[in-house]
Amino acid sequence: MDSVHNYVWHDPVWQQLWQQPERLPHALLLHGPAGTGKRRFARAVAARILCQRPAADGYACGQCASCHWLEQDAHPDFFLLSPDSGEDESAEGDKPQKRKSAWINVEQVRNLVELTALSKHQGGWRVVIVEPAEQLNLNAANALLKTLEEPSERTLFLLVTARLNRVMPTIRSRCLKLALPAPGPSQAEAWLRERGLGNSAALLHEAGGAPLLALELAEPAYREQADWLLQALGKGPAMDALQVAEKLQDMPIASCVDIVQKWLFDLLRTRLVKAGHFYPDYANNLQALVKSVNLSRLSTLLDTAQRIRRAAYHPLNARLVQEELLLGYQALFQADS
DSSP states (O other): OOOGOOOGGGGGHHHHHSHHHHGSSSEEEEOOOSSHHHHHHHHHHHHHHHHHOOOSSSSOOOSSSHHHHTTOOOTTTEEEEEOOOOEETTTSSSSSEEEOOOOOOOHHHHHHHHHHSSSSSSSOOOOEESSSSBBOOHOOOOOOHHHHHOTTTTTEEEEEEOOOGGGHHHHHHHHHEEEEOOOOOHHHHHHHHHTTTTTHHHHHHHHHTOHHHHHHTTTTTHHHHHHHHHHHEEEEEEEEOHHHHHHHHTSSSHHHHHHHHHHHEEEEHHHHHHHOOOOOGGGHHHHHHHTTTOOOHHHHHHHHHHHHTTTTOOOOOOOHHHHHHHHHHHHHHSOOO
């Protein structure tokens, strides 16, 4: 079962972790770049801890009753704490509709504490994965902190984050931090080629070196919209911002902002060091455009994009946000009056 193994680039960390399994801490904070396999690593650790017959290579056997339960998300001693669905009171009809929350809330933590107070089904270990750990709201983090300070016997917490600096310091201090690195470019490209991606190098640049994110960026539905937006940005002052916003009104805000942010960063980098980073296939467009870019406006627009990105989880009018960003981009090429 592939689901009980981590990705090959994390093998050295895996081997190090299991050198002394009897000395595992009660809480591990797994951190590293987004899109590099931290979630899978956490699942592999959980599978190994709960497995009834671990294999000689340190992984779960994938065959015992515990492994099958975990594979079906039905293991009684495994818990996942993540942003859940809440009720949208504004929904029409008699039944409230579900909406995705950006945060792990205190009620979820309290429910977890109650469940973990019960006897273990197998009489062995209990495993809790918290992901993403930076999305614990303040009350939830404080409630979890009490559990981490007085952990139950043979209970392992696995906190997963791509933003270590956003995890509450008191939570960080109660965990053993374990860094999970991204693969090197050649290893990542080879891994992507094995999955049929011929343009692996360009996708890796766009994904910031994260191979799992590169796979997502290769999805046809996303790729069609992303390439259309990049071609529009490549027109610079000739781009029609309102027309582009109309065309991309169904594109998730986070995806649109991510592409524009990376393009703006490449513009700035091309101006400063003569080479972009995320979009090497558009190097000629960037070189041509950067000659007429207003650096002050570029800096301001980068700040605007960052502000919008931080609010991407909140209800936003996608069309207005996209128009603000794209009109700001057009203004980069306008002469000062």
